[in-house]
Amino acid sequence: MTGIIVRGVGGFYEVRKADGGAITCKAGGRFRKMGMKPMVGDRVELEPDGEMGFIVKILPRKNAMVRPPVANVDQAVVVISAGNPPPDYELADKLLVMGEMLGIELAVCINKCDEGAADGRDYALAGYPVFRTSAKTGEGLGALKEQLKGKVSFLAGQSGVGKSSILNQLLTGAELETGRVNEKLGRGRHTTRKAELLYSPEGFYVADTPGFSLLSLEAMEPERLKEFYPEFAPYEGECRFLGCNHGREPDCAVAAAAEAGEISKARLMRYRKLLSEIGEMWRNRYG
Ligand SMILES: Nc1nc2c(ncn2[C@@H]2O[C@H](COP(=O)(O)OP(=O)(O)OP(=O)(O)O)[C@@H](O)[C@H]2O)c(=O)[nH]1
Numbered sequence: 001m002t003g004i005i006v007r008g009v010g011g012f013y014e015v016r017k018a019d020g021g022a023i024t025c026k027a028g029g030r031f032r033k034m035g036m037k038p039m040v041g042d043r044v045e046l047e048p049d050g051e052m053g054f055i056v057k058i059l060p061r062k063n064a065m066v067r068p069p070v071a072n073v074d075q076a077v078v079v080i081s082a083g084n085p086p087p088d089y090e091l092a093d094k095l096l097v098m099g100e101m102l103g104i105e106l107a108v109c110i111n112k113c114d115e116g117a118a119d120g121r122d123y124a125l126a127g128y129p130v131f132r133t134s135a136k137t138g139e140g141l142g143a144l145k146e147q148l149k150g151k152v153s154f155l156a157g158q159s160g161v162g163k164s165s166i167l168n169q170l171l172t173g174a175e176l177e178t179g180r181v182n183e184k185l186g187r188g189r190h191t192t193r194k195a196e197l198l199y200s201p202e203g204f205y206v207a208d209t210p211g212f213s214l215l216s217l218e219a220m221e222p223e224r225l226k227e228f229y230p231e232f233a234p235y236e237g238e239c240r241f242l243g244c245n246h247g248r249e250p251d252c253a254v255a256a257a258a259e260a261g262e263i264s265k266a267r268l269m270r271y272r273k274l275l276s277e278i279g280e281m282w283r284n285r286y287g
C-alpha cells in the first residue's frame, strides 16, 4: 500500500492512501536510526497494523521545503492583490525567483479582482500562467483549481492578499471529509502548529500554510539572478557583452526586447533594482 503523509502529530502520521481514504500510521524507530524523519508530503509504503498502518518505507524525495516544511512540492502559486493591499510586484518577483531556484512549477494569482483591474500582464509575458480570481465573488477559482489538479502546491504572497480565503473557497468540502481523522489525531490539543497538506477529493493537495522565506535571496550571487527570469532565456548570448547582466550594459538584447514589448519593461526595471540590492548584500557579505 502506498500513500502521502498529510499531517504529523506526536509521532503519528495521517496518510492519504493512493486507493482512497486516510489512515493513521506509526513509523517506528527504524527511520530515527537512519537519521530520517517522515515529513508531510512524503510518499510512503505502508503495512496494515490493526486499525492503523505502519510506515515501512519513505520513497526518495524530489525536494524538501523548509517553509512550509513539506516534501515533494510540485508548485507554488504567488498571490497578488488587485485591490487592498495594493499589489506588491517587487515581492511577487522575489517569490517567483525563489520558486525558480527550487525548480518547482509556478503560477500567479491576481486575487481581489473585484476590487481592481491589475491583470498580471508582466507575468503572462514572462510565461507564467496567470489567474484573476476573487475569493469574494468566486470568479476565476475554477480555473485556478484546474491548475492545482494532480499536484502538491502551496500559496505564497503578502499578508492580506487573500491566501486563506482562497484556500477556504477551494477546499470547503475537503475539510469536512477529514474531520473524522482529525479527531483521532487529537487535533486541537496540540498548540504547536505544523504544516499540513489539505486534500481535495477533486485530486489535489495544498499546504495549509503559506510559504517561502525571503532569507534565501540574501545569499544569491548577483550574476545568477538573471537565470531565474524565464523571459530572459531566449535572449541569453545575444547581448553585446559576454556575461551581460541586463543592467546598464550597452546593447543589451533583453533591454531591446523590453523596448519592443516582447517582455515586460516594468519587470525588467524591478529586476535591475533587485540586482543592485542583491549586489549590495553580496558586497557587504564578501566585501
Ligand atoms: N474584496 C475582496 N476581499 C477579499 C478577497 N479575498 C480575501 N478578501 C479579504 O481580504 C482580507 C484578508 O484575507 P485573508 O484570506 O486573511 O488574507 P491572507 O493572504 O491569508 O493574509 P495573511 O494570513 O495575513 O497572510 C479578509 O478580510 C478577506 O475577507 C477578494 O477576492 N476580494
Ligand SMILES: [Zn+2]
Pocket: 239, 244, 245, 246, 247, 249, 251, 252, 253, 254, 255
Ligand atoms: Zn543583456
